[in-house]
Amino acid sequence: MAADRTQKLLNLERPTAELLFLLVTASGRKRVLEIGTSNGYSAIWLACALKKTGGDPLTTIEQNAAKAAQARENLRRAGTQKYAQVIEGDATRLCAALDGPFDCVFFDADRISAPAQLELLLPKLADDVLLIADNARSHPQEIADYLAAVEALPQFDATLIPVGKGLHVAYRRPPANGNATR
Template structure:
């Protein structure tokens, strides 16, 4: 098992790499588009608070956010399924997970998130983190809702910076009486919704 120092060192490296890489590349496909450090800290706190052992991440990129989720889930005896469509980012993340010795904790899927959600069992996940194709979220909503267990937590990145891209999706969640939601002014805005246990 990787030490906390090893994962912290890797997080520092990936944070610096992501910032430098994204400053050099304008094309979205070439950018890492990583979450901010304070967002990672928030995700870890939320995983612990929920006691989440079955975590789904949609949008792996180079694995920076996954490391935050996986370290928290591992401490609870849990695991993370992370979904990425781009082969180059999938491969980069795979190498990073090997360095962090998280192969038994993280399951990578090179797939379309819509397909993964469609195939998920009802209540398959305690915690879902969305950081992907924002325009697809509203289409995915019925399957996201079905895959999220009662008492589960849904976190959506970029909820302030790209609110217009996902407003119908966020509005649908707010209108659902089974969910309690808020917008946390952390990073680029984290929309947090908790599904009732009933």
């Protein structure tokens, strides 16, 4: 019998997680939102990155209660629970309620709902926000609307990095006067 996809953990490949860590630390991100926690593999990398940058604890969203519980336990076992908050529920509903600003959002949930989540998050994004999405190569059709939505936004530079399942990275150039909101 085929395994129920909703139970699969679908963690990032290690090279993708390492790149995510480097992007967050090298650019000094302080307010990171992750959509799609699973059992907390990428959340641990992001929490370690935020510990390094002196940022706020990671906010990470997972709709599956069992996975959210596993993520909390894995973050605790990794000694990173202080640097991450796992919120349980549907990300699109929660994005409407979250406070910003976020200077980095990592989209790693179902891809189809990412454009709606991006739309809800737009007023809550720092000027120099980094938007990152996995599965750009593995699920090109599912992610197409998200990529189109990012492309339609002004002042973003973007690239698709062929690591793991394909990591799409978009960065909004801050205003020339340097008054970026963080």
